[in-house]
Amino acid sequence: MNVVLKTSDVKLPRHANRQLRKRVAKSLEGVSDRIRSVYVSLKDVNGAKGGTDKVCLLEARLESGGGLVVVRKDRHLTAALGAGLKGIRRLVNEELKKRRRFRGAQAPVHQPE
Secondary structure, three states: OEEEEEEEOOOOOOOHHHHHHHHHHHHOOOOHHHEEEEEEEEEEOOHHHOOOOEEEEEEEEEOOOOEEEEEEEEOOHHHHHHHHHHHHHHHHHHHHHHHHHHHHHHOOOOOOO
16 A cells, blocks of 8 residues: 655654654555555645644545545644544445445356256
8 A cells, every 4th residue: 555645834844754654554454455545635724823724635546446535624633634544444444345245236146956
């Protein structure tokens, strides 16, 4: 699973990039083999004005095709990221479950002769 991180108007320490990638990987353990890549965008939309302005956008591209997107806002960047990671994990699990169910419904039924 490839993790791409982009920030806009957010100052992160040099080591934070590696830590964020680890946090994303750890949050998606168990489904990471089904995900081709995760795009993480962190923004501070109001800058110095403050408020609920930290935005985390996550997009997971699945190995089997298609993508899922979650956007979360919070006063704190870590809270927005945490909520976003929970959301994307839930969406990936739901999508995989839906695909398994659909695939099972499409299986040919063996009829005894």
